[in-house]
Amino acid sequence: MTVTSLHDPSHREALWELEAAFDRGDLISVFGRCTVSYEGRAASDLGAGDRLLLLKPDGAALVHTDEGRTPVNWQPPGSEHRATVREGRLRVTSTRENPDETLLVRFSDVHQLSAMPVTGGRDLTLHGSEEDLRTRILERPSLIEDGFEPRETERPSSAGPMDVFGVDADGTPVVVELKRRRVGPDAVGQLARYVRALREELGADPDGRDSSDVRDSSDGRDSSDGRDSSDGLDGSTGSDVADGSDAPRVRGVLVAPSITDRAAERLADRGFEHVALEATGGK
Amino acid sequence: MTVTSLHDPSHREALWELEAAFDRGDLISVFGRCTVSYEGRAASDLGAGDRLLLLKPDGAALVHTDEGRTPVNWQPPGSEHRATVREGRLRVTSTRENPDETLLVRFSDVHQLSAMPVTGGRDLTLHGSEEDLRTRILERPSLIEDGFEPRETERPSSAGPMDVFGVDADGTPVVVELKRRRVGPDAVGQLARYVRALREELGADPDGRDSSDVRDSSDGRDSSDGRDSSDGLDGSTGSDVADGSDAPRVRGVLVAPSITDRAAERLADRGFEHVALEATGGK
DNA sequence: CGTTGCATGTCGAGT
DNA sequence: ACTCGACGTGCAACG
Numbered sequence: 001m002t003v004t005s006l007h008d009p010s011h012r013e014a015l016w017e018l019e020a021a022f023d024r025g026d027l028i029s030v031f032g033r034c035t036v037s038y039e040g041r042a043a044s045d046l047g048a049g050d051r052l053l054l055l056k057p058d059g060a061a062l063v064h065t066d067e068g069r070t071p072v073n074w075q076p077p078g079s080e081h082r083a084t085v086r087e088g089r090l091r092v093t094s095t096r097e098n099p100d101e102t103l104l105v106r107f108s109d110v111h112q113l114s115a116m117p118v119t120g121g122r123d124l125t126l127h128g129s130e131e132d133l134r135t136r137i138l139e140r141p142s143l144i145e146d147g148f149e150p151r152e153t154e155r156p157s158s159a160g161p162m163d164v165f166g167v168d169a170d171g172t173p174v175v176v177e178l179k180r181r182r183v184g185p186d187a188v189g190q191l192a193r194y195v196r197a198l199r200e201e202l203g204a205d206p207d208g209r210d211s212s213d214v215r216d217s218s219d220g221r222d223s224s225d226g227r228d229s230s231d232g233l234d235g236s237t238g239s240d241v242a243d244g245s246d247a248p249r250v251r252g253v254l255v256a257p258s259i260t261d262r263a264a265e266r267l268a269d270r271g272f273e274h275v276a277l278e279a280t281g282g283k
Numbered sequence: 284m285t286v287t288s289l290h291d292p293s294h295r296e297a298l299w300e301l302e303a304a305f306d307r308g309d310l311i312s313v314f315g316r317c318t319v320s321y322e323g324r325a326a327s328d329l330g331a332g333d334r335l336l337l338l339k340p341d342g343a344a345l346v347h348t349d350e351g352r353t354p355v356n357w358q359p360p361g362s363e364h365r366a367t368v369r370e371g372r373l374r375v376t377s378t379r380e381n382p383d384e385t386l387l388v389r390f391s392d393v394h395q396l397s398a399m400p401v402t403g404g405r406d407l408t409l410h411g412s413e414e415d416l417r418t419r420i421l422e423r424p425s426l427i428e429d430g431f432e433p434r435e436t437e438r439p440s441s442a443g444p445m446d447v448f449g450v451d452a453d454g455t456p457v458v459v460e461l462k463r464r465r466v467g468p469d470a471v472g473q474l475a476r477y478v479r480a481l482r483e484e485l486g487a488d489p490d491g492r493d494s495s496d497v498r499d500s501s502d503g504r505d506s507s508d509g510r511d512s513s514d515g516l517d518g519s520t521g522s523d524v525a526d527g528s529d530a531p532r533v534r535g536v537l538v539a540p541s542i543t544d545r546a547a548e549r550l551a552d553r554g555f556e557h558v559a560l561e562a563t564g565g566k
Numbered sequence: 567c568g569t570t571g572c573a574t575g576t577c578g579a580g581t
Numbered sequence: 582a583c584t585c586g587a588c589g590t591g592c593a594a595c596g
Binding site for chain 3: 444462464
Binding site: 068069070098126128129130160179180181190 | 582585586587588589591592
């Protein structure tokens with residue numbers, strides 16, 4: 001099993017080899033001068049130029065120029081590749097449905113075509129993800145604070161699963177939201193969602209929401225939410241300040257290596273806390 | 284100007300060709316059996332297997348397997364590529380700083396190495412982006428609603444620039460947030476941010492709904508007279524008690540082809556509206 | 567350089 | 582099939 005490679009093949013030769021390579025399930029690369037057009041979720045056109053077209057046996061297609069990490073055009077896995085020769089020129093199309101999308105590469109010249117059988121390890125082990133951060137915390141809860149006790153991960157709530165749920169030294173419930181990198185206000189919104197959900201749940205007080213209607217005139221300036229959801233009517237800020245009433249106290253802790261100023265503001269508005277912690281390495 | 288290609292080169296041959304290709308500024312592809320390790324924002328290790336390594340003259344590096352649209356490992360543009368032979372084996376490293384990141388590809392076998400000079404069009408014309416959606420609306424404001432008048436795009440606010448700012452038939456300010464595809468609750472949060480900022484700027488009560496301190500209903504008008512037929516949630520939804528507040532009324536309109544249920548809820552809570560509109564094509 | 571927001575984001579998990 | 586949230590997101594514009 002070896003690489004087959006054609007230099008400056010005729011379009012018809014290229015077609016034959018392409019189809020054979022499709023059948024073999026090879027990874028295919030075609031380098032040549034071409035135009036590219038795409039239509040689907042958006043639409044695009046790319047004038048003539050030298051590009052590298054990658055066709056994968058799983059249906060992925062990538063058109064790469066000499067710049068950029070992201071392909072200039074592409075088709076996701078699951079697409080279907082077809083090749084034809086029309087008007088003496090090689091055309092490669094890749095289509096998929098749901099959504100309907102088509103990628104068309106028209107070659108005026110094929111400089112090189114290679115077909116490569118791929119074998120072997122596809123198993124990537126990645127470290128430093130959010131999950132690693134969680135693991136770190138579970139192994140050493142004091143990283144959050146002394147006396148913190150994790151109770152559950154991915155704890156379900158009406159607002160979705162919270163990363164880590166636990167209690168502090170006083171037994172007060174703590175919702176922890178983990179981010180592996182510097183975060184903006186969106187993360188605060190996310191945390192707020194969970195905290196609110198938990199307060200409602202623990203409060204078991206149908207009117208709890210209304211009580212919050214007394215809500216916060218507190219945000220003087222743009223307490224806003226960022227690209228994330230955050231919701232607005234929660235108002236019931238962190239410390240159930242004024243009323244120690246029905247709403248049970250629930251702390252919100254955002255764990256991230258660092259946060260933006262805007263996020264810090266919003267965190268303060270909500271009465272939440274930030275714990276600086278990296279997914280990997282030292283505190 | 285032609286493609287240079289080596290089949291099953293020795294590691295040393297591969298090294299020479301690689302360095303020559305670096306000098307020429309070629310687009311390089313190396314197919315062979317290799318292990319890959321990465322360290323930087325995260326860290327990863329990939330066992331032996333056949334992969335395609337793409338090295339771009341702008342510093343981008345991509346490691347592709349036979350599956351997936353995204354490379355299994357990569358390095359962004361601006362990185363620096365280096366190749367060496369150590370213990371008789373070809374090693375390619377790509378490094379960058381800020382953040383410090385390193386990609387190391389160690390080949391046990393090089394099946395093929397190609398170096399390709401790339402010329403020509405890099406100019407992609409893309410349609411259907413959010414900008415197109417904006418253009419569409421500016422050309423035909425009635426797509427939002429009859430009587431809508433755009434006044435400004437990218438209008439600055441303390442919460443950032445709003446996509447479109449205008450007034451409706453009554454002269455009421457309207458903040459329009461554009462999304463080119465189906466949106467979740469996050470978009471509502473973003474819209475809320477802008478609306479709140481504008482309410483503050485125009486002089487009052489950022490919450491717009493609310494509140495205890497009754498203030499003189501200076502304006503007689505209130506939304507009850509539904510000029511806008513369609514969606515039922517005019518004003519008085521959720522906690523928004525249709526108080527005829529003195530706060531200048533500011534409407535929030537989310538333009539997107541469709542929205543999730545959760546987003547719809549939030550939209551209703553806030554008293555905002557959704558206008559179904561595609562970036563491209565028909566209403 | 568950091569922050570912000572779009573993207574044909576992609577990808578995977580849960581429902 | 583759809584929603585949700587993470588991602589080494591990438592990327593450009595802007596301050």
